[in-house]
Amino acid sequence: MDNKKDQWSTKLGFILSSAGAAIGLGAIWKFPYMTGTNGGGAFFLLFIAFTVLIGLPLLIAEFIIGRGAQKEAVSAYQKLAPRAPWSLIGHWGVAGAFILMSFYSVVGGWVLIYSLLSIPGKIIQENADYPELFAAITGSPLLTIAGLALFVLLNIIVVSFGIKDGIEKASKLLMPLLFVFFIVIVIRSVTFDGAMEGIRFFLQPDFSELNAENVLYALGQAFFSLAVGISVMVTYSSYLKKDVSIPASAGSVAVMNIFVSLLAGLAIFPVVFAFGLEPAEGPGLLFIVLPEAFAQMPFGELFLCLFLLLFLFAVMTSSFSMLEIITSAFTEKKERSRKKVSFLAGILVIIAGIPAALSSNLLAEFKIFGKTVFDASDFLVSNIMLPAGCLFIALFIGFIMDRTLIKQEFSNGNKLQGGTYLIWFQLMRWIVPITILIVFLSTLGVI
Template identity: 40%
Template sequence: MNKRASFATRMGAIAATVGSAVGLGNIWRFPYEAGQNGGGAFILVYIVCVALLGVPVMLGEFIIGRSTHKNMKGALLQLSPGSSVYRFTYVCILGAVVTLGFYSVVCGWVLEYLLRAIGGGMTGHTPQEYSDIFSGFVGSPWRCVLWTLVFLMVNFVVLRRGVERGIERTSGIMMPLLFLLLVIFCINSLLLPNAMDGVRFLLSPDFSQLTWKGVVDAMGQAFMSLTLGISGLVTYSSYFKDDAPLARDAAIIATLDTLVAVLAGVMIFPAVFSFGMQPEAGPKLIFEILPSIFQQMSGGMVWAVLFFVLLLFASLTSTISLSEIPIMFLTEDRHMSRGRAIAWTAAGTLLIAVPSALSFNVLSDVTLWGMNLFDLFNYAASNVFMLLGGLFTAVYVGWFLDSRIIAEQLTNRGRLVSHVQNYTIVCLRYVAPVAVVLIFLYCVGLI
């Protein structure tokens, strides 16, 4: 029997898991949410939510994965023999494939814009022309599908190399470079005229601007930014070594994920305010406003290339972790070779990705509940699968998992002193379920 794969080093495991958490939402959503909801006040609430919701649920997934060194289904079968609780694995796998499918479309956009920037196509246009360029791109069926396929091919080539040589090595290179690029961008932005206006928009605490909506947004962002609920962290933690300090690593991962989001804001909003642009969120910020800013900077072509390289790193490390969820299940539960499991995962992903890419053009008239297919898959992933998975993890680990297993994992079988066991259990039993239900009720418009 082949020895099960694992991360070779603790730093490699942390880099891979941070890469799993850091994604486009850290860059195009968090800074804007902070600026619109009281700046530093939102960030403070967000940090509290990470501590009370994000880290405990992350630890719950770590405990399930590291205690068994198996995929989600195998772990639940081992931890709860004779129970049908393992069936929730299929919800997690479906959630991972749906998320990977629609998210890879945006990653394809990043790849197209990176190559466009390298070719000099990101300079010399008016703001309206940048908007027209983006509209023309997403309106082209073959270009959207092509770049989605190219990105997925890159993603699966990395995964074909395995856990240590593929996932760990790629994350170990990309994550330090991502932080380096962020710091370089931040320094450049802070040296621009009127940069402090952008810093104040992001960081100045104004609790009068922090509404109930802002608090729930902070809870949702804390939960979704860490990619909780679809067993990605169960998968990665199953590759952790038995001497990894789970509580300490969870704190490091959550801190670095938050740091990326804050640095992204420092990178973006001083530049936005310096050039008299309006702060925005989402694709409009990334593909229209920032290219317009870069072309006004000295060396704008270089800045545009570096920015889309940064986005590519954030995109790829996230999709690698999403892909590994079904791949690991198929190799362990269905006894497939890794190559065959990757092929099946790619096929399932394309069933979501291609309609998502076409929902901006030839399938734009196809809507369900008022949403096109891309928005529908996005909504299902964020507001259904992730929240259901997070609720499951909190309730299962907090109420049903043997507390001795929790203690063993947090103390590495007595080799470490842990002061967070009771804290983790209380948060999983009471805080996390209430928070997840509130987020869900808010998302569906009931509160």
């Protein structure tokens, strides 16, 4: 199958699918606990600043590279800059997406298990011990691997149908449901007694506790939540029609991502503070703290079920993009079947994800630089591969890619965007790479 014959059927489908790629674990799972452990409102403000000033320009850049080349990630860089090292950016992205999906799918498996348990009301029980439940699920090698495999299988099914009939149709259904469920949860969350303290923690910045590491995490969170740096959006935009405005589409994705992050904070922190729980719980925040909080409210099981289904929808739409970049890299030639390649890629993801799935049980004592396989994979992708990939892309756009093609794809024939183009291009050429380098060097203690 020639996957280049496949295109997004509508602009809305592209935006929802791209937003779905960005809105997932980054916005709903990782953002709340990163905010809770890195300064609350100050972290959120930094995250917004990095998203607008660094993430959005990079998102536009990936859209331009993908549609300009009309190729998936690997082939796009090979076409636009055949000589190494620039043509290796696509390979870097595929490798990053593969590693990311291997541990991402572990959490996806947890969400899937929790969602299945919540439907018949098996989570919130009288005298339930939620830390023990989380430990029992993550501590079971069989359950974690089964959850991982089932989650990846669902991705294989959707991605095997292609862009228009698979990813776009799923995103058009799941993304609106995600927003409806989220708004219901937020309305309930902010009406608790004591919720205002959680809102202040989340929205009122206090920069006294910030350090270089917090800043790096905020930058990494902006990259992670927008899915930039591993060329996922290069692949998605390669299916984009020429009459769609790239800056407007990228802006819509960024705004939706910030809005969902805001909703995530408003859904979680008011509940956490209203019930006297700990906002710095870490990765277990959604699986331990929230069930405990929902257990104390009327219709708590219903709201928990809605939240977990919402969470599952977001995780799925995000993981589609990771499997898509891996699959599309190997389906450029007609003789390669998308269904077979997506199946084989999914099987490899499951195999690669097993060590991360076992990090909370059989391999809990196995450390890489003091981190479990899961945590080491997360750190490698979020704090090294994503920022490095973003740096490579910024340099590629600023100094390597053909300027005429860049301007053509950015402006799309609209002369009014000329001034905006100049601002964006200078950001990409100087501000974005310099900011990434400064944050890196500061974290390493060099400056």
